[in-house]
Amino acid sequence: MNFSLVLRTIVFLSLILLLPDTLLASKQSKKAKAKKTETRTTTSKHSSHSTEVKHDTHATEAKHDSHSQAVGTTPSTQSVIATLSQGNQHFVAGEMHTQDFAKERKILSSGQKPYAIVLTCADSRVPPEMIFDEELGHLFVVRVAGNVVDSSILASIEYAAEHLGAKTMIVMGHEKCGAVKAACDHAHLTPNLNCLLRGIAPAVAKAELTTTDKKELLHTAIQENVRLQMHNAVLQSPLLLEMVEHHNLEIVGAVYDLETGLVNWLMPENHELAEHQE
Numbered sequence: 393m394n395f396s397l398v399l400r401t402i403v404f405l406s407l408i409l410l411l412p413d414t415l416l417a418s419k420q421s422k423k424a425k426a427k428k429t430e431t432r433t434t435t436s437k438h439s440s441h442s443t444e445v446k447h448d449t450h451a452t453e454a455k456h457d458s459h460s461q462a463v464g465t466t467p468s469t470q471s472v473i474a475t476l477s478q479g480n481q482h483f484v485a486g487e488m489h490t491q492d493f494a495k496e497r498k499i500l501s502s503g504q505k506p507y508a509i510v511l512t513c514a515d516s517r518v519p520p521e522m523i524f525d526e527e528l529g530h531l532f533v534v535r536v537a538g539n540v541v542d543s544s545i546l547a548s549i550e551y552a553a554e555h556l557g558a559k560t561m562i563v564m565g566h567e568k569c570g571a572v573k574a575a576c577d578h579a580h581l582t583p584n585l586n587c588l589l590r591g592i593a594p595a596v597a598k599a600e601l602t603t604t605d606k607k608e609l610l611h612t613a614i615q616e617n618v619r620l621q622m623h624n625a626v627l628q629s630p631l632l633l634e635m636v637e638h639h640n641l642e643i644v645g646a647v648y649d650l651e652t653g654l655v656n657w658l659m660p661e662n663h664e665l666a667e668h669q670e
C-alpha cells in the first residue's frame with residue numbers, strides 16, 4: 393500500500409467513526425416510536441427510493457404519495473436508513489406489505505437500480521429482503537458466512553456502487569453468528585473455513601481485550617466484526633475508498649437480532665444495542 397492510500401484510508405476511518413453519530417438521533421427516535429406504537433405507517437414505505445426504479449411497480453399504492461426524491465437522484469443515507477428501519481418495523485410486527493412478484497419481475501427484467509448494498513451473513517435466518525420488508529430490485533445483497541469481505545465480495549460491491557449507482561452500503565452482522573462463534577472458539581476446520589475465520593480473527597482479538605465471558609465475547613466480536621469488515625472494504629478497495637472520499641458512497645454498520653427481528657444500527661458507543669441484548 394503506498395503512502396497516498398494509507399493517508400486516504402486514515403482520513404476515511406476518521407470519517408467512518410463520525411458517520412454513525414449522525415444516524416444516532418434518527419435511529420433512537422425510530423426505535424422509540426416502534427416501542428410506543430403498533431400502528432403501521434405504510435403510506436411512506438418506499439417513498440424515499442421508489443422513484444429510483446425507472447418503471448415503478450406501485451403506481452396505485454399510497455406509499456407513493458409523499459415522494460421527496462427527484463427522479464434520477466439517489467436517496468441519501470439518512471433516507472435509506474429511515475426506509476430500511478421502517479421496513480424492519482413491519483417485519484418485526486409481522487405486518488409486511490403484500491408484493492406482486494409477477495408484476496415486479498416483469499418490470500425489473502429490463503434493468504435494476506438498487507438503492508442500497510447489503511453485505512451480510514449467509515445464515516439462512518438472515519434474509520435482508522424480508523428483514524427490511526423490501527421488494528425485488530431494491531437491495532443489492534451480497535452474502536457470505538461472517539459477512540467477511542474478500543476480493544470476490546468486493547468485486548460485487550464495487551459493481552453495485554459504481555455501475556448500479558447504490559450510494560449506501562450496509563454491513564450487517566447478526567447475533568449468534570456461527571462463523572464469528574467459530575472464530576471466538578479458535579476452531580480449526582477445513583482449509584477454506586479456516587481462511588474465512590482468519591478474516592474475522594482481528595475482531596475476536598479486539599473483543600477479547602474487553603471480556604472473557606463467552607456470551608459477551610461473541611456479542612462484542614459480532615459488533616467488532618462488522619466494524620472490521622467496514623474498514624476492510626475501503627482498505628482493500630481503492631474504488632470504494634475513493635467513492636467514500638467523494639461522498640458517493642456511505643458505509644453503515646448494523647447487527648440483526650435473530651430473536652426479535654430488530655436491526656440495530658451500529659454506533660461506536662452503542663449503549664442502545666447493548667441494552668437491547670440484556
Ligand SMILES: [Zn+2]
Pocket residue numbers: 513514515537538539566568569570571572
Ligand atoms: Zn452468521
